[in-house]
Amino acid sequence: xxxxxxxxxxxxxxxxxxxxxxxxxxxxxxxxxxxxxxxxxxxxxxxxxxxxxxxxxxxxxxxxxxxxxxxxxxxxxxxxxxxxxxxxxxxxxxxxxxxxxxxxxxxxxxxxxxxxxxxxxxxxxxxxxxxxxxxxxxxxxxxxxxxxxxxxxxxxxxxxxxxxxxxxxxxxxxxxxxxxxxxxxxxxxxxxxxxxxxxxxxxxxxxxxxxxxxxxxxxxxxxxxxxxxxxxxxxxxxxxxxxxxxxxxxxxxxxxxxxxxxxxxxxxxxxxxxxxxxxxxxxxxxxxxxxxxxxxxxxxxxxxxxxxxxxxxxxxxxxxxxxxxxxxxxxxxxxxxxxxxxxxxxxxxxxxxxxxxxxxxxxxxxxxxxxxxxxxxxxxxxxxxxxxxxxxxxxxxxxxxxx
Ligand code: T4K
Numbered sequence: 001x002x003x004x005x006x007x008x009x010x011x012x013x014x015x016x017x018x019x020x021x022x023x024x025x026x027x028x029x030x031x032x033x034x035x036x037x038x039x040x041x042x043x044x045x046x047x048x049x050x051x052x053x054x055x056x057x058x059x060x061x062x063x064x065x066x067x068x069x070x071x072x073x074x075x076x077x078x079x080x081x082x083x084x085x086x087x088x089x090x091x092x093x094x095x096x097x098x099x100x101x102x103x104x105x106x107x108x109x110x111x112x113x114x115x116x117x118x119x120x121x122x123x124x125x126x127x128x129x130x131x132x133x134x135x136x137x138x139x140x141x142x143x144x145x146x147x148x149x150x151x152x153x154x155x156x157x158x159x160x161x162x163x164x165x166x167x168x169x170x171x172x173x174x175x176x177x178x179x180x181x182x183x184x185x186x187x188x189x190x191x192x193x194x195x196x197x198x199x200x201x202x203x204x205x206x207x208x209x210x211x212x213x214x215x216x217x218x219x220x221x222x223x224x225x226x227x228x229x230x231x232x233x234x235x236x237x238x239x240x241x242x243x244x245x246x247x248x249x250x251x252x253x254x255x256x257x258x259x260x261x262x263x264x265x266x267x268x269x270x271x272x273x274x275x276x277x278x279x280x281x282x283x284x285x286x287x288x289x290x291x292x293x294x295x296x297x298x299x300x301x302x303x304x305x306x307x308x309x310x311x312x313x314x315x316x317x318x319x320x321x322x323x324x325x326x327x328x329x330x331x332x333x334x335x336x337x338x339x340x341x342x343x344x345x346x347x348x349x350x351x352x353x354x355x356x357x358x359x360x361x362x363x364x365x366x367x368x369x370x371x372x373x374x375x376x377x378x379x380x381x382x383x384x385x386x387x388x389x390x391x392x393x394x395x396x397x398x399x400x401x402x403x
Contacts, residue, residue: 012274015359024385028287029373031335032207036376037262037269045258053255058323061257066217068264069202072185073194075219076227078250083234084181084203084216090219090250091199092149094228095175099146105341105362107153111179112377113343115151122145123397124343132156132294132308132369135361136164143168146161152197156294156306157209159188162196170389177201180219185267187301194219204260209274209305210267212260215252223382251299273376274304278361280380281307281372284387291390309390310365317394320368332386335371 054060062080072077081087083204092101092115101115105124112122123142127134129201132155139150150169152160167310169176176197180186183193184202199222220226230247232239236247252260262272277295281301285293291311296302311320317325320336327334341362342348372386 001234002199004095024389025332027384028331028333029377029386030333031371031373032273033228033375033377034206035266035273037207037259037266041265042258046255047171047257047263056160056251057252058159058251059254059257061254061261062252062277063119063154065212065252065257065260065264068261069194069219072264073192075195075221077220077223079220079226079233080156080193080257081216081218081250082212082252082256083205084179084201085110085114086250087201087216087218088151088177088179089118090229090232090248091117091177092203094225094232095149095177095198097149097175099148100144101149101151102139102142103133103342104152104155105157105343105359106132106338106365107179107342108181108338109342109345110181111151111153112348116347120259121146122342122348124341124348124359124362127155127365128161129361129365131158131161132365133158133160134165136161136168138246139165139168140172143172143174147172147174149177151177151179153179153181154183154186154193156187156296156308157183157193157302157304158294158296159183159186160192162188166197168291172354181205181216182306183301183303184208185271185301189299193220198222199225203328204256204263209270210260210263211302212252212263215256215260218291222299223265236290239383252278270351270375276380276384277374277378277393278304278307280383281374283386284384287393288316288387289394290314303375307374309370309372310368312368323390323393324370327386327389330389332370332373334373336366337369341366341367354401372399380400 030297064078066078100121102125104121104127106127115122125138126135134152152165178197178200180193181202181203186193199218199220202217204212219335231245232247233250236243236245238244293311294308313319
């Protein structure tokens, strides 16, 4: 996809929705456009890095980024990793997972691929259709003598039912990792995500709430696990020329940490923009039949990085894919995360066809969910325009003689 690196100011971008053949926006609105940062601060940090001549291998910026994240989420140990997928591989290996690991079928493919890459077997579980997270009531039925772990995903930054997941895991003596790729700055009640399970994994990919171009972070309260992870991300080196374990190269560079620190400094304004946009979408879509906006107005904190719709085709009059296509013709590039559900994609589809029952909620949601653009690329007038595109689609069909 071509990334618009020089966007037109939002206010001059919206065109008339009335003109059916003219796209409503002159330039594409994208899901996952990087959130703004202070470029001068980034340049200063990079200058410091050039002056020091230290570009990677646990340099001062990486250490500062780790400390900042640890303070923010309230855990003792944070280990910066090259990306969240590599972080999941390291965590699963450092925790000694073998055999089968239970994962939700409704997540980004990286969650399962990281396990599969290690020779583990992801066992797909259905999700709760309201939270989009692992349905904890189904986990126990999937546990076998080969199960060694559960990976919960805090989808869209909404915390899993951590209490039940950890209670089930504790009863069976198995490990818990949380894929918190979406959940930086989010909480479960007054506890920040980062401190649950054996460890939690954040993604700082360019598209995330806080980003370091590419990047990941493992947060844990377990000091032994943290030291194993530090060794493993750096070839097993415990000091100069001293190798004490197996390892790989999953280090974060200083330039990535410079971006991560700079992005963290923008967190308050990024959150304010995301929250403003979420409220504008909520107002604009309030009365649209068959279109439900995922609401995060609970005691839990959310970063509002994702604007998630569920489309009921019977009530809306159009299927999710038709709406996505309609929006695309107006340069609103919504995304169908996560389609298809993981038990239906290679290599899992062929392996699981025989022994996995259908996972109705994951399947249904992956045909209904649509993620809309947000962030600083849009103002509230743009969001009103996107909402009218969504609201007006069914009436176009009615004008043309009904469904
Ligand atoms: N677990 C979960 C639950 C995840 O969602 C992810 C990643 C991971 C684990 C793994 O984390 P990492 O190993 O990546 O740290 C994108 C992201 O690449 C991926 O990181 C993210 N989840 C996923 C939900 O979204 P794609 O395949 O949609 O990428 P792509 O290239 O289509 O870009 C997404 C959108 O962002 C487009 O609208 C374009 C826009 N974009 C993208 C980039 C890279 C920009 O505007 N600027 C950019 O620089 O996966």
